[in-house]
Amino acid sequence: MNFDTSCLHAGYKPAGGEPRNIPIIQSTTFRYETSEDMGKLFDLEASGYFYTRLQNPTSDAVAARLCALEGGTAAMLLSSGQAANFFAIFNIASAGDHVVSSTSIYGGTYNLFSVTMKRMGIEFTFVDPDCSEEELAAAIRPNTKAVFGETIANPALTVLDLEKFAKVAHAHGVPFIVDNTFATPYLCRPFQWGADIVTHSTTKYLDGHAAAVGGAIVDSGNFDWDKYSDKFPGLTTPDDSYHGVTYTKKFGLGGAYITKATAQLMRDFGSTPAPMNSWLLGMGMETLPLRMDKHCSNALQVAEFLQNHPQVAWVRYAGLPGDKYYELGKKYLPKGCCGVVSFGVKGGRKAAEAFMAKLQLCSIATHVADAKTCVLHPASATHRQMNDQELIAAGVGPDLIRLSVGIEDPADLIADVKQALED
Numbered sequence: 421m422n423f424d425t426s427c428l429h430a431g432y433k434p435a436g437g438e439p440r441n442i443p444i445i446q447s448t449t450f451r452y453e454t455s456e457d458m459g460k461l462f463d464l465e466a467s468g469y470f471y472t473r474l475q476n477p478t479s480d481a482v483a484a485r486l487c488a489l490e491g492g493t494a495a496m497l498l499s500s501g502q503a504a505n506f507f508a509i510f511n512i513a514s515a516g517d518h519v520v521s522s523t524s525i526y527g528g529t530y531n532l533f534s535v536t537m538k539r540m541g542i543e544f545t546f547v548d549p550d551c552s553e554e555e556l557a558a559a560i561r562p563n564t565k566a567v568f569g570e571t572i573a574n575p576a577l578t579v580l581d582l583e584k585f586a587k588v589a590h591a592h593g594v595p596f597i598v599d600n601t602f603a604t605p606y607l608c609r610p611f612q613w614g615a616d617i618v619t620h621s622t623t624k625y626l627d628g629h630a631a632a633v634g635g636a637i638v639d640s641g642n643f644d645w646d647k648y649s650d651k652f653p654g655l656t657t658p659d660d661s662y663h664g665v666t667y668t669k670k671f672g673l674g675g676a677y678i679t680k681a682t683a684q685l686m687r688d689f690g691s692t693p694a695p696m697n698s699w700l701l702g703m704g705m706e707t708l709p710l711r712m713d714k715h716c717s718n719a720l721q722v723a724e725f726l727q728n729h730p731q732v733a734w735v736r737y738a739g740l741p742g743d744k745y746y747e748l749g750k751k752y753l754p755k756g757c758c759g760v761v762s763f764g765v766k767g768g769r770k771a772a773e774a775f776m777a778k779l780q781l782c783s784i785a786t787h788v789a790d791a792k793t794c795v796l797h798p799a800s801a802t803h804r805q806m807n808d809q810e811l812i813a814a815g816v817g818p819d820l821i822r823l824s825v826g827i828e829d830p831a832d833l834i835a836d837v838k839q840a841l842e843d
C-alpha cells in the first residue's frame with residue numbers, strides 16, 4: 421500500500437461482519453480458558469492480551485498503522501511524548517551511561533534529559549544541531565549509548581542533518597534516535613536517512629485535533645544490537661526479570677527493542693495510553709496527508725506575508741527561500757516544512773504583547789500542531805520567569821511569536837494577523 425492508503429487501512433483489517441472502524445476495546449483485562457494458557461503469555465511463549473497496562477488491541481492496531489507509515493518493524497504507543505522519549509533512551513541506557521543530544525530540542529525533553537535522567541545517573545552531552553561531523557564525534561564516549569535529535573525542532577524550527585548524525589552515530593556503534601513529531605512520517609521518514617528509532621508526541625499533528633495527549637516509539641529493525649553486544653547487554657543477554665528471555669534471540673533485530681520496552685518498561689512504569697485515546701489517534705491519522713499538505717501551504721503563505729510586512733523584524737520558516745535551513749528543508753522535507761512559523765515584531769516584548777492581544781481568530785494556547793491556528797508568546801507565557809537577556813541566551817527572544825498555522829482558509833488567517841499588526 422502507498423502512504424495515503426496506509427493512513428486509512430494499515431494496522432486493522434476487519435473480517436466479514438466485523439466493525440469497519442478500529443474497535444475501542446475498553447477493557448483492562450482479557451479472559452482465558454485455563455491457567456496454563458495464561459502462563460504461556462507471561463512467559464512470552466504465546467502472544468496475546470492479558471492486561472491493558474502491557475498491551476491493548478486498540479492501541480496495538482494504531483501502533484501498527486504508525487509503524488507502517490514510518491516504515492518500521494515494530495512500534496508501541498505510550499501515554500505521552502514525554503514517556504516515549506524517556507522509554508526510548510532508558511530502554512538502552514542506565515546509570516553510568518551517556519547520551520549525546522542536539523541542544524535544539526523541545527524544552528520538556530531538555531529538562532527530562534538534563535535534570536531528571538541525570539538524577540538517574542545518565543549523563544547527557546548537548547551539541548549544536550549545526551555542528552560538524554568532527555564536533556559530533558568528539559562528544560561520543562566509550563559509554564555513549566545513543567545519539568538524539570529532532571527532525572524539525574520545537575520551538576527553534578532548526579532542520580537536523582539526519583544523514584550526518586546517523587553516519588557519526590553508526591561509526592561509533594550506537595543508534596540514532598529521532599523525535600519526528602513536527603515532520604510526521606508524511607513529510608519525512610527518518611529511517612530512509614539512517615535513523616534507527618523514531619519517537620513521536622502524537623499529541624501534535626498525528627492526532628491533529630488537540631484531542632488526546634499521547635506518544636509513540638517505532639523501531640526500524642536496522643540497528644545490530646548483537647554486533648555491539650557489550651554495549652547493549654539488556655537486549656543481547658538473558659533478562660532475569662522476564663524468565664531469562666534474550667530479546668534479540670527470541671524476537672530478532674526487528675522485534676527485540678520494542679518487546680523489551682513493552683515487557684520491562686511498560687510493565688514497571690505503566691505509561692499506557694487509554695484505548696479511547698489510541699482510537700482518537702488512529703482516526704486522526706486517517707487524514708494526515710490532507711492536513712499536512714494544507715498546514716504546509718498555509719504556513720508558507722503566512723510566512724511570506726509576514727516576511728513582506730514592515731512591522732515584522734524577522735521570520736523563521738525552513739520553507740522560505742533564504743532561511744538558514746532552506747537547503748536542509750529541501751532535502752529532508754520536500755513536501756513542506758510543517759505548519760509552525762516563528763517571527764518577531766518590531767518593538768520587542770511590548771509590541772509582541774500588543775499584537776497577541778489583538779488577534780481574533782488565532783487562539784492563544786501552549787499547544788502547537790493543531791488543525792486550529794494557535795499562537796504563543798513564550799516571553800509572556802512558558803518563559804515568563806526569564807528577563808530579556810536570559811531569553812536571548814535561550815534562543816527565545818522577547819519579541820518571538822510562535823504561530824502554529826492551522827488548516828483554516830489562509831485568507832482569514834492573514835487578515836487576522838494583518839489587523840493585529842496594523843490596527
Ligand SMILES: *Cc1c(COP(=O)(O)O)cnc(C)c1O
Nearest residue numbers: 500501502526574601621623634
Ligand atoms: C510536545 C512535544 C513533546 C512532548 O510530548 P507530550 O505529548 O506533550 O508529552 C516531545 N517532543 C516534541 C518535539 C514535542 O513537540
